[in-house]
Amino acid sequence: MSLAPVKRFLHSASRGIASLVFPDLCPCCLREGQWESCLALWQSEASLRFIGKVPVISTVAYDDRAMSVVLAAKERGERRAKEFLTLAISTGITRLDFKGPKDSLRVIIPIPSSKGAIRRRGEDFIHSLAKEVLRTVAISDHHVVLLPILRWKRAIRDQSELTMRERIENLADSLAVDERRLEKGLHSLDITSAVRSGRDLEILLIDDVITSGSTMAAAISAISHSSLGVRSSITGITACYSARGL
Numbered sequence: 305m306s307l308a309p310v311k312r313f314l315h316s317a318s319r320g321i322a323s324l325v326f327p328d329l330c331p332c333c334l335r336e337g338q339w340e341s342c343l344a345l346w347q348s349e350a351s352l353r354f355i356g357k358v359p360v361i362s363t364v365a366y367d368d369r370a371m372s373v374v375l376a377a378k379e380r381g382e383r384r385a386k387e388f389l390t391l392a393i394s395t396g397i398t399r400l401d402f403k404g405p406k407d408s409l410r411v412i413i414p415i416p417s418s419k420g421a422i423r424r425r426g427e428d429f430i431h432s433l434a435k436e437v438l439r440t441v442a443i444s445d446h447h448v449v450l451l452p453i454l455r456w457k458r459a460i461r462d463q464s465e466l467t468m469r470e471r472i473e474n475l476a477d478s479l480a481v482d483e484r485r486l487e488k489g490l491h492s493l494d495i496t497s498a499v500r501s502g503r504d505l506e507i508l509l510i511d512d513v514i515t516s517g518s519t520m521a522a523a524i525s526a527i528s529h530s531s532l533g534v535r536s537s538i539t540g541i542t543a544c545y546s547a548r549g550l
């Protein structure tokens with residue numbers, strides 16, 4: 305049996321107790337009132353990798369501390385931990401060297417959680433994070449919108465126990481663009497004509513951690529095969545990257 309789930313559980317449990325006793329705890333180093341210096345690390349130099357031709361920008365190496373932040377945000381909804389992740393993703397976006405013209409439309413698309421995870425947490429975690437990211441980057445960029453249009457085509461197995469090869473097989477062709485939701489989204493944001501007239505789109509696929517890259521690859525494939533894929537350039541943005549995976 306892999307030790308990873310046990311380690312995750314212990315981390316989360318001890319963190320959960322600590323955050324009740326010391327509410328001003330840093331979600332990263334767990335010291336009291338020290339979070340600002342750690343937060344600075346979450347807007348450090350971005351790291352770049354490629355899935356095929358698609359660049360993926362990540363900000364923080366996924367070590368024990370980063371894992372502690374992700375779990376605090378994801379499993380316990382801790383506000384400050386969410387701020388860390390929002391900052392890391394927003395930093396990735398602002399570091400991005402956009403290729404399109406100045407007025408190109410930037411579309412943030414979150415990678416959806418599984419139905420089971422949404423039920424357990426009471427929210428779609430990355431979607432909720434993406435709303436915060438939008439608020440942060442919209443200050444400096446007026447042409448950025450959020451379109452949560454990806455959906456899982458089938459149930460997927462929990463990834464944590466799988467090998468890299470199994471993860472890739474587990475997720476191949478698993479995500480799709482919900483074209484009806486896309487139409488509704490374009491309409492409500494009043495960008496239907498802009499998108500349909502051939503305006504350049506810069507698609508930003510958002511996730512918390514990239515490990516094997518198999519989820520991101522499935523999302524890239526879904527966008528490429530959708531009506532958005534024709535004129536858009538795609539970039540992946542994640543808060544953390546696991547060196548183990550890629």
Ligand SMILES: [Zn+2]
Nearest residue numbers: 330332333342
């Ligand atoms: Zn800290």
